[in-house]
Amino acid sequence: MESGRASAGAMEAALNRLQKLALHLGSEAGFESSPLSAEPTAARLSEKHSQLRVExxxxxxxxxxxxxxxxxxxxxxxxxxxxxxxxxxxxxxxxxxxxxxxxxxxxxxxxxxxxxxxxxxxxxxxxxxxxxxxxxxxxxxxxxxxxxxxxxxxxxxxxxxxxxxxxxETLEAPGCFAMTELHHGSNVQGVQTTATYDIARQEFVINTPNEGATKWWIGNAACHGKFATVFARLKLPSAKSHIDEDMGVHAFIVPIRSLEDHKVLPGVEIRDCGYKVGLNGVDNGALRFRNVRIPRENLLNRFGDVAPDGTYSSPLPSASKRFAATLGELVGGRVGLAYGSVAVLKAASTIAIRYSSVRQQFGPPGEPEIAILDYQSQQLKLMPMLASSYAFYFAADYLVKRYAEMKMTHDEAIVADVHALSAGLKAHITAYTAKSLSVCREACGGHGYAAVNRFGALRNDHDIFLTFEGDNTVLLQQVAADLLKQYKEKFSGGALAVTWLYLRQQMATYTSQTNPVATHRGSAEHLRDPTFQLNAFRYRTATLLHTAALRLRKHSARLGSFQAWNRCLNHLLTLAESHIESVILAKFVESYKRCQDPEARSALKTLCDLYALERIWKNIGSFRNEDYVAPSKAKAIQRQVELLCYEVRGMSGQLVDAFGIPDSMLRAPIGLKTGQYAEYSSMIGW
Amino acid sequence: MESGRASAGAMEAALNRLQKLALHLGSEAGFESSPLSAEPTAARLSEKHSQLRVExxxxxxxxxxxxxxxxxxxxxxxxxxxxxxxxxxxxxxxxxxxxxxxxxxxxxxxxxxxxxxxxxxxxxxxxxxxxxxxxxxxxxxxxxxxxxxxxxxxxxxxxxxxxxxxxxETLEAPGCFAMTELHHGSNVQGVQTTATYDIARQEFVINTPNEGATKWWIGNAACHGKFATVFARLKLPSAKSHIDEDMGVHAFIVPIRSLEDHKVLPGVEIRDCGYKVGLNGVDNGALRFRNVRIPRENLLNRFGDVAPDGTYSSPLPSASKRFAATLGELVGGRVGLAYGSVAVLKAASTIAIRYSSVRQQFGPPGEPEIAILDYQSQQLKLMPMLASSYAFYFAADYLVKRYAEMKMTHDEAIVADVHALSAGLKAHITAYTAKSLSVCREACGGHGYAAVNRFGALRNDHDIFLTFEGDNTVLLQQVAADLLKQYKEKFSGGALAVTWLYLRQQMATYTSQTNPVATHRGSAEHLRDPTFQLNAFRYRTATLLHTAALRLRKHSARLGSFQAWNRCLNHLLTLAESHIESVILAKFVESYKRCQDPEARSALKTLCDLYALERIWKNIGSFRNEDYVAPSKAKAIQRQVELLCYEVRGMSGQLVDAFGIPDSMLRAPIGLKTGQYAEYSSMIGW
Missing domain, CATH: 1.10.540 (Butyryl-Coa Dehydrogenase, subunit A; domain 1)
Structure with a gap:
């Protein structure tokens, strides 16, 4: 390789070559029409968003x-x-x-x-x-x-x-939520704790029938809780048999510690679940019950009640409907995790991007070192992450609004939508954030390993977001199941929920998109068109859904539905992820179109393009396998991703400032430049 | 979907359909020739390796x-x-x-x-x-x-x-290795600490010229070290000028604490770098020097010496050769990290696989719950990881042997090979292990979050393996640079190092592999043939290398070599990863062929097939973009990966036992089955 930078003559020669190249390739080869914009200079791209105002x-x-x-x-x-x-x-x-x-x-x-x-x-x-x-x-x-x-x-x-x-509200009554058992995590319907009704005394008797039924990981239990909402199988005396009737899982308020002296109440056994990977400020404990008696009124009876004489009543027709309604009311926690995970991603991106903008390492021979954020590799690590922070924020914000709407209206269609959406977004966002925390730490090198820079604590604390309020792998299966249900309804003419509406359009039209002209188009204009992006995402989802339905039908005949599902599991998980990405992209496009400030809108549009194209590039195998994009188009997409990273890098300072997280909360980045030694020292407490 | 399992009749019907399918698809469609082996039953696959003996x-x-x-x-x-x-x-x-x-x-x-x-x-x-x-x-x-x-x-x-x-050896002289500075991490050649020779007193005077030159993250410095090997620019008085001559970076033994009372010596300032993400058993500190005098003998003078009168001598002709030789001698640490990272991966896989074999959750309606390792999703998380543990082990073992050979012979070709190989394997293995630790934690759900199960500590401690002894992104660039050098030499007829030998063969022959017959072959026999696998890996590397060389040449003319390199950086990193994967696969194939025990050899061959095909599947986009595999072949590869996961799952117990890590060291898995509550209790210390 030659050394030195391009002289004016070399630049001219290069431009001539590019002009020829552009002519040769036409306007559909991943370059914009003018040779200058084909290879934007640093100055041009960093100027592009110079009017963007953080406020x-x-x-x-x-x-x-x-x-x-x-x-x-x-x-x-x-x-x-x-x-x-x-x-x-x-x-x-x-x-x-x-x-x-x-x-x-x-x-x-x-x-x-x-x-x-x-x-x-x-x-x-x-x-x-x-x-x-x-x-x-x-x-x-x-x-x-x-x-x-x-x-x-x-x-x-x-x-x-x-x-x-x-x-x-006032913390006079600190409490716990005792659902999970040692042997029953994801499979909540399998919990074995019992609440047997005693007609004579009008009380429920709570029992832990075996060690596997010990309530486990219960927050607030080890130290501070005085009450617990305990999920237990309601057992009612049966007129016909000497065996109690199992009415399914219900929730009961069980006092666990004395209001006077905080001592553990008789019949209750509490153990400390011990040191955890993270979140050690939360006191998780294990609970066992031996004939703990609670008054009849302690049954949380909105979806099912027991009269003094032991008669059961419910506004809902079946145990499975009651269980679904119960879990449905708890969806708020999952909404909160999706929203909270975006916040973690925003904080981590802020730290890593601020640090990478000032940290310098290596440079052209004889010149000063350059910021590590000016390396293509660092940009490809952090700029799509920044775009995803925005993408996820808009999706999670939509989810929160839908949730609020659901709490106001109790509309059944919204309930179903919020359930699937919260499952999918929680699983998708938390998985992405978890990976990003490791990427951020590594991107900040040795200084990222200083605990004061927070990546360690954020990763350790956030880690369990992937598991609690629904294991991600289980939640994605719920999304897939929902899609398949919608798919089935589509073919029998039923109504489709708003979120999945596009699938109906898609299934009818996607074949037209695989014509040779469309699969070869690679201009920046085309690739940065939200219609192309949305079509591509939805095409992928529709194809995966269609083939999943066919495979499940085929295997069910031979294997039964449980094993057929298992046999197609990876396919189904890919389907769910693909669907959620489609939803996120759609919300991102809707959101930036709503933005009134032209500079902010243009910045958001650029971020959205990066989000969309990077995801397509990451999944290029599936698009290529279907020949939805030709090899030349794949290459053009890759090049666009690199250019977009470069463009976003130019405004990344404003983009992270807009998150509005004060430096004092982030504690970072520190110890970066000459003169900041003192700052580092004070942070470390020298 | 229908419920229930297949009746005998349904099974027969399914077999008939499969037979027709097999005829229709021929022997080249991802299925073995007999319909039974096309869809192996659980029993058949788990029996396949039943004779495998752990010893x-x-x-x-x-x-x-x-x-x-x-x-x-x-x-x-x-x-x-x-x-x-x-x-x-x-x-x-x-x-x-x-x-x-x-x-x-x-x-x-x-x-x-x-x-x-x-x-x-x-x-x-x-x-x-x-x-x-x-x-x-x-x-x-x-x-x-x-x-x-x-x-x-x-x-x-x-x-x-x-x-x-x-x-x-005896720890009478605990010491440090003071290379990294606050502002000079990866760019070691830029360190600014000075060692100025004082002819009159025959001493070196060590100084920290600015805050950025503070030695940082120095292990053993905060508490226990009495000496430090300090890397500093050697400054010699010049006859011609009043400015000292900069002879480049050299290493000096500098006492930092008193041998008598462990007090910090005059002129030395030591600070504690504080709490870290992990490895908190290592006392990292910061060191600054103010006119610290050391005798002339304290220069580590193998590659460069200073005579009493200030005359410099060296067996090596230039500062850059001396620097390279110095770093070359330090490659042992990098070798150790690659080897140690495999060990972490082995431990984590062992914990996760043992847990997943006994943890049960959900099952067919009305039947007992099944082990979570019987879910396809869990298998795809953990079985390729197990295969990678073996693959990496054989590669790291080869590296260690080459390193030992290098220390014996000092052969220049081996030195170069060990340098590139250790850089590539360290970067590749540590990155994979880091990701796997998160996968393992998540795969073990809530119980994986208990600190006693070790995933947290392993991840936190291992995390910095990605950064120290060479930042992974920097190391991969060294691999890429080496490949390009070899590529250049190839075209000018120079000798190729053993490791890269295949590239020469490859560049000449790979075009013949993209004929329509080869790109469509999808039989199990073909896909499980190491020749196909190695060719595919090498084809990818060769293509990436060839195109990288072309792109670099093109961009260098206009951008200069530094910016051209940056412009192609992601391409170059992909090239390096691809190359390292080729080396790992080649070592895996060589290793299992060497195994004398037929059952062990067959097990290793199966693992190797999984390693190879899963990597191809993960990178299917690049193979599809070059049309090296047709869509039908891509599909057949995916199916083989699923089948291989299933086959490996059947012998996964033996495979992890063969790592030989005692349960008492792993502390896990615990709290799994009824009756183990007591065990969990005792682990937690109730």
């Missing part, structure tokens, strides 16, 4: 919730003694998280349960800010308000609200 | 080192007070690691420095076992023996060995 973008993103988040940040900035130190033991972290929560509620005037019930969108925004302070704190509060509080207000009736809501 | 496999893997590893495990089993607890503070962990190291050396009779110098393969096997106990311990020992000790014996001369070797 405009931030206003479009955070809207009215900006002030709510800032209030949380300010609270902790004003209470340095409440900030979580970089190293903290399990015991201290648990006590600190409890103290932080009490301070927010008792001094800060925060009313999380009221927010949850009256303004879910604001609730999730406040929790996003709390999670940025410390994820242990937001999960601890999620246990108290969303899980324990949410189960009482959503599964109970007015009498439960009257009795518990205020005490939950 | 035979283990003997082939560990060979004579089995006993050395077992000695380490036994030492810690006999010293429970030396085992690292699940939760431990930074301060305690640092002291414990030091105590563990001293016990191994002083009570256990381990002689790491002697091993390193006389039997590197044994050294790496012993360190693998130590890393399984606690990665902090093996890294702490690596700092003492491989880095500090290694720099003295490899960069110094006999006088240094005489003076320091025994004291290093």
């Amino acid at each position: 405009k973008l931030q206003a479009f993103l955070a809207g009215s919730y900006k002030v709510d988040k800032e209030r949380i940040y300010a609270f902790f900035q004003n209470h340095p003694e409440l900030q979580t130190p970089v190293e903290i033991s399990k015991v201290e972290h648990r006590e600190l998280a409890y103290k932080q929560m009490k301070a927010l509620v008792q001094e800060g005037g925060l009313k999380p349960l009221t927010l949850l019930m009256t303004d879910p969108a604001k609730y999730y925004n406040v929790f996003e800010a709390i999670g940025t302070v410390d994820l242990s704190l937001s999960i601890k509060m999620g246990v108290q308000y969303s899980l324990w509080g949410g189960s009482v207000v959503n599964l109970g009736t007015q009498k439960h609200k009257d009795k518990y809501a205020v005490a939950i | 035979k496999l283990q003997a082939f893997l560990a060979g004579s080192y089995k006993v050395d590893k077992e000695r380490i495990y036994a030492f810690f089993q006999n010293h429970p007070e030396l085992q690292t607890p699940v939760e431990i503070s930074k301060v305690e962990h640092r002291e414990l690691a030091y105590k563990q190291m001293k016990a191994l050396v002083q009570e256990g009779g381990l002689k790491p420095l002697t091993l390193l110098m006389t039997d590197p393969a044994k050294y790496y096997n012993v360190f693998e076992a130590i890393g399984t106990v606690d990665l902090s311990l093996s890294i702490k020992m690596g700092v003492q023996y491989s880095l500090w000790g290694g720099s003295v014996v490899n960069l110094g001369t006999q006088k240094h060995k005489d003076k320091y070797a025994v004291a290093i």
Whole structure:
């Protein structure tokens, strides 16, 4: 290779060659029509978004919730003694998280349960800010308000609200959500704890029938909880038999510690689940019950009730409908995880991008070192991640709004939509964020390994987001099952939910998109057209859905439905991911089109192009296998991704600033430039 | 979908259909010729390797080192007070690691420095076992023996060995390796610490000229080190000028703490780098020097010396050759990381696979739950990982042998080969292991989040393997640069190093492989033929290499070589990964062919098929873009991967047992089945 930079003459020669190349290739070969724009210079691309104003973008993103988040940040900035130190033991972290929560509620005037019930969108925004302070704190509060509080207000009736809501809000009644058992995680319907009704005393008797039925990983149980919503099989005395009738899983309020002296109540056994990979500010425990008696009123009876004489009644016709309704009311936690995971991704991208903009390493011979964000490899690690942060934010924001709508209307179609959407988004976003946290740490090299820079704690704490509130692999199967149900209904003429509407259009039209002209088009104009992008995403989903349905039908005959499903499992998971990506892209396109500020809209459009094309490139095998894109088009897509990374890099400073996370919360990036040694020193506490 | 399992009649019908299908598709459509083997039953596949004996496999893997590893495990089993607890503070962990190291050396009779110098393969096997106990311990020992000790014996001369070797071995002289600076990580050649020769006093004066030149992340510095090998620019007084002459980076032994009272010596400033993401048993510190004087003899003078009068001499002709020779001697650390990373992967796969074999969740309606390892999704997560553990082991084992050969012969061709191979394998293996640790945690669900199950600590500790001893992105570029150099030499008729030999063959012949017959062949026989697999891997590398060379030539003219390289960076990184995968596959094929025991050989062949085909499937886009495989062949490859996962699952118990890691070291899997509650309880310390 020759050394040195291009002289003016060499540049001219190169332009001539490019001009010829452009003529040769026509306008459909991955280059824009003019040779200059075919190879944009650094200056041209960095100027392109120079008018982008952070405030405009931030206003479009955070809207009215900006002030709510800032209030949380300010609270902790004003209470340095409440900030979580970089190293903290399990015991201290648990006590600190409890103290932080009490301070927010008792001094800060925060009313999380009221927010949850009256303004879910604001609730999730406040929790996003709390999670940025410390994820242990937001999960601890999620246990108290969303899980324990949410189960009482959503599964109970007015009498439960009257009795518990205020005490939950003020933390007089700290509580747990005791669903998972040692042997029953994903398979919640298989829980074995029993609640047997005793007519004589009008009480339920709670029992743990075997070790596998021990309630496990129960947050708030090891230290602070005084109550627990316990999920147990309701057993009713049967007139016909001496064996009690199993009415399926119901939820009961069970006091576990004394309100007076906090001692564990008789018949209850509580164990500490011990040190965890992360979230050690949350006190997870194990619960066992031996003939623990609770009054009849402690059944959370919205979907099923037991009269004093043991008669069962329910507004819903079957055990499976009741179980579905019960789980449906708990979907808020999953919505919160999807939303919270985006917040983690935003924080991590902010840290990594700020650091990469100032960290320098290597450079052209005899010249100063360049910022590591100017390396193509670093751009390809971080710029699609930044685009995904925005993409996920708009999708999660839509989910939150749909959830709020669902809580207002109780419309059945919206309930079904929120269920599938929350499952898919939670699984997809948390998986992406988890991977990104590792990418960020590595991208920041040795300094990324300093605990003060937060990647370690964020990764450890966030890690379980992939598992709790529904294991991701299980949730994606629910999405696939839902798609197949919709597919079946389509063919029998039933109505399709809004989110899946495109599939109907798609299944009818996608064959027309594989004509030779379309598969070869590679101009920037075409590739950056949302119609092409959406069609490509949807084509993929429609193909996967169609072939999955055929394969399942084929295998079911021979293997039975369970094994047929298992036999097609990877296919089904790919289908679900593909569908969710389609939904995310659609929401991103809708969102930037709504943006009034032209500069912000143009920036968002660019990010959206990067999101779409990078995903297509990452999955290029599936598009090529169907010959949806020709090899030349695949190459043009790859080149567009590189150019878009370069373009986004030019405005990445503004894009992360628009997330509005104060540097003091991120603690990073530190120790970067001469003169910041002192700053690093003070961070480390020298 | 129909429910229920296949009746005998339905099975017959299915077989008939399959028979027709097989006839229709011929023998080239991804199925073996008989309809039964086309859809192997669980029984047939699990029987296939039922004769596999763990001892035979283990003997082939560990060979004579089995006993050395077992000695380490036994030492810690006999010293429970030396085992690292699940939760431990930074301060305690640092002291414990030091105590563990001293016990191994002083009570256990381990002689790491002697091993390193006389039997590197044994050294790496012993360190693998130590890393399984606690990665902090093996890294702490690596700092003492491989880095500090290694720099003295490899960069110094006999006088240094005489003076320091025994004291290093016995830990009388604990030391550091002070290369990295706050602003100079990957760019080692840019370090700014100075060592100015003072002729009058025959001393070097060590200085830190600015804050960015602070030695940073120096292991053993914060607490225990008494010496440091300091990398600094040698400055010699010039006869011609009043400015000292910069002779480039050299290594010097600098005492940092008193041998008597361990106090920090005058002019030396030591700071604690603080809490890290992981490896908190290693005490990393920052070092600054202000006019610290050391005797002339403290220059490690194997590659460059200064006479009393200030005259410089060297057996090597240039500063860059000296620098290369210096770094070349330090390649042992990188070899150790590649080897150690495989060990982490083996441990993590063992934990996840053992757990997944006993953990049950869901099942066919009305039937018992099934093991989660029987889900296709879980198999696709864990079985290729198991295959990769074996693949990487054989490659790393080859690397260790080449390294030992290099230390014996000092043959220049081997030096170059070991340099590129260690860079590529370290980068590739550590990246794969890091991702796998997250996959394992998630695959084990909530129980994977219990700290006692080790995924958290393994991931946190291993994480920096991606960065230290060479940032992975930088190392891959070295591999790419080496390939391009070889490519250039090929065209000018120069000799090719053994490892790259295949490229020469490949470049000449690969066009013949893209004929329509070859691109459509999809029989199991063909896909499981190592010739097809190796050709596919090499074809990909050769294509990437050829196109990279063309692109670099094109862009260099206009952009200069630095920016041209940056412009092609992602292409170059893909090239390097592709090459390394080819090397790994070649070593795997060679290794199983060497295995004498027919059952073990057959098992290894199956694993190798899975390794090869899963990698091709993961990169199917690049093969499809070149039309190296037709869509039907791509589909057949995917199906083979699923079948191979299923086949490997049947013998996965034996395959992980053959790694020979005692359960007591893994601490997991625990809390799985009824009756193991007690075991879990005792692990958690109830």
